[in-house]
Amino acid sequence: MTINVDITDDHPLAINGIRMMLEDEPDIHIAHTYTTGAALKKGLASQQPDVLLLDVKLVDEPGSEVAAFITRNYPEVRIVALTSLDAPAVVKNMMRNGCIGYLLKGTDRSTLIETIRKAYYCEEFLDPALHMHMRHVLSPSNETPELTKREKEILKLIVAGDSTQEIAEKLCISPRTAEVHRLTLLKKLDVKNTAGLVRIALTLGLVI
Amino acid sequence: MTINVDITDDHPLAINGIRMMLEDEPDIHIAHTYTTGAALKKGLASQQPDVLLLDVKLVDEPGSEVAAFITRNYPEVRIVALTSLDAPAVVKNMMRNGCIGYLLKGTDRSTLIETIRKAYYCEEFLDPALHMHMRHVLSPSNETPELTKREKEILKLIVAGDSTQEIAEKLCISPRTAEVHRLTLLKKLDVKNTAGLVRIALTLGLVI
DNA sequence: AATCTTCTACGTGAAAACCCGTATTTTTGA
DNA sequence: TCAAAAATACGGGTTTTCACGTAGAAGATT
Numbered sequence: 001m002t003i004n005v006d007i008t009d010d011h012p013l014a015i016n017g018i019r020m021m022l023e024d025e026p027d028i029h030i031a032h033t034y035t036t037g038a039a040l041k042k043g044l045a046s047q048q049p050d051v052l053l054l055d056v057k058l059v060d061e062p063g064s065e066v067a068a069f070i071t072r073n074y075p076e077v078r079i080v081a082l083t084s085l086d087a088p089a090v091v092k093n094m095m096r097n098g099c100i101g102y103l104l105k106g107t108d109r110s111t112l113i114e115t116i117r118k119a120y121y122c123e124e125f126l127d128p129a130l131h132m133h134m135r136h137v138l139s140p141s142n143e144t145p146e147l148t149k150r151e152k153e154i155l156k157l158i159v160a161g162d163s164t165q166e167i168a169e170k171l172c173i174s175p176r177t178a179e180v181h182r183l184t185l186l187k188k189l190d191v192k193n194t195a196g197l198v199r200i201a202l203t204l205g206l207v208i
Numbered sequence: 209m210t211i212n213v214d215i216t217d218d219h220p221l222a223i224n225g226i227r228m229m230l231e232d233e234p235d236i237h238i239a240h241t242y243t244t245g246a247a248l249k250k251g252l253a254s255q256q257p258d259v260l261l262l263d264v265k266l267v268d269e270p271g272s273e274v275a276a277f278i279t280r281n282y283p284e285v286r287i288v289a290l291t292s293l294d295a296p297a298v299v300k301n302m303m304r305n306g307c308i309g310y311l312l313k314g315t316d317r318s319t320l321i322e323t324i325r326k327a328y329y330c331e332e333f334l335d336p337a338l339h340m341h342m343r344h345v346l347s348p349s350n351e352t353p354e355l356t357k358r359e360k361e362i363l364k365l366i367v368a369g370d371s372t373q374e375i376a377e378k379l380c381i382s383p384r385t386a387e388v389h390r391l392t393l394l395k396k397l398d399v400k401n402t403a404g405l406v407r408i409a410l411t412l413g414l415v416i
Numbered sequence: 417a418a419t420c421t422t423c424t425a426c427g428t429g430a431a432a433a434c435c436c437g438t439a440t441t442t443t444t445g446a
Numbered sequence: 447t448c449a450a451a452a453a454t455a456c457g458g459g460t461t462t463t464c465a466c467g468t469a470g471a472a473g474a475t476t
Contacts, residue, residue: 011292011313013225020228084219105219148422161404163462176425196369198406356452371432385454433462
């Protein structure tokens with residue numbers, strides 16, 4: 001039995017690091033590695049791995065959206081998020097989008113291997129480093145509402161520094177409407193001002 | 209002749225990746241590796257490398273400040289920034305704080321080795337991937353003003369979501385003064401609103 | 417067909433942010 | 447030591463953001 005593993009990380013160095021950790025395992029085979037979400041999607045079209053190690057921050061699109069895409073189109077691929085981000089909202093976001101495991105990049109070799117084997121058998125695994133704080137976060141009572149397409153659009157413009165007026169002009173909508181979206185974002189992301197929106201958007205990888 | 213190299217990166221995986229790239233070079237010896245700025249500073253107190261590979265984003269403090277600290281206290285250490293950030297302002301910031309080289313994490317093995325050797329002989333080296341766009345950026349006519357200690361303090365609070373009023377209370381200064389600092393930041397960083405401040409601060413690693 | 421969500425649009429008012437100044441004290445550095 | 451830079455504080459004004467509403471149209475889902 002051989003577990004085929006794909007790796008997607010925008011840092012070739014990180015890919016090398018993972019490869020080094022796995023190369024002595026006879027039952028784990030690194031099939032393909034990708035550095036962008038686009039390359040990954042293209043590669044998956046022709047061949048799917050058993051387990052995919054997926055970075056949360058990619059250069060071309062948010063890892064959460066890549067995960068959602070894969071879950072929708074290739075549900076048999078077990079996705080393990082592998083990242084340095086340990087914010088509860090990030091973990092929540094990735095798990096909700098179909099990841100079966102979540103590892104921090106500070107993980108050691110044996111944990112990485114164990115996680116891959118568990119993922120292969122469709123067993124969920126969270127990094128021990130965040131297990132403690134995550135249980136209540138991942139409970140249904142603590143759901144971060146998902147953002148709509150429009151809201152993500154607005155959020156990107158806010159991060160880019162556009163005012164409500166400018167957003168309205170760019171999207172050809174009323175300033176009132178743009179403002180409503182802004183206020184909805186404040187509530188959904190549970191922050192109180194623009195600074196919070198930008199910070200959340202950047203740290204959660206909601207925008208590129 | 210052996211070049212002693214230290215590596216500081218908050219991702220152990222990245223450290224492994226770098227180590228793998230360098231382990232077959234007889235003249236390069238990896239002396240110490242660190243995952244935080246604090247650990248690096250502590251280690252440097254007892255032993256300094258010839259060349260330090262330094263990530264721009266660390267968990268405990270901005271890489272630019274670590275670079276400034278090392279340049280001030282251990283000027284004989286040649287610092288090579290090694291990061292995935294390719295924004296002109298980031299490069300500028302690191303070079304100004306004493307780095308002699310700047311590599312992107314997408315770099316290949318031979319470039320990494322060449323850069324380390326050049327750094328050892330105090331030769332400057334910028335990643336070819338950004339060489340084109342950087343020349344004019346690094347010219348003296350295009351200087352980003354440095355932020356004062358107080359301004360960095362204010363900036364952190366802004367990123368944290370505090371209003372001018374709240375900042376004034378926390379720092380025990382007049383709201384007017386807090387506002388002046390905010391406006392100074394807008395001008396120095398050449399953005400037009402709070403969203404821009406937060407974005408710049410986070411992408412440049414000015415705050416943690 | 418009915419329902420739910422999303423996107424759209426509007427009103428009002430308070431708070432915050434932003435832009436133009438001036439000016440004193442403290443700190444830094446040449 | 448003397449000049450420059452930084453930190454402090456204030457006035458008056460416009461623009462933007464934020465909070466509290468209501469409500470119709472389009473689309474998806476059940």
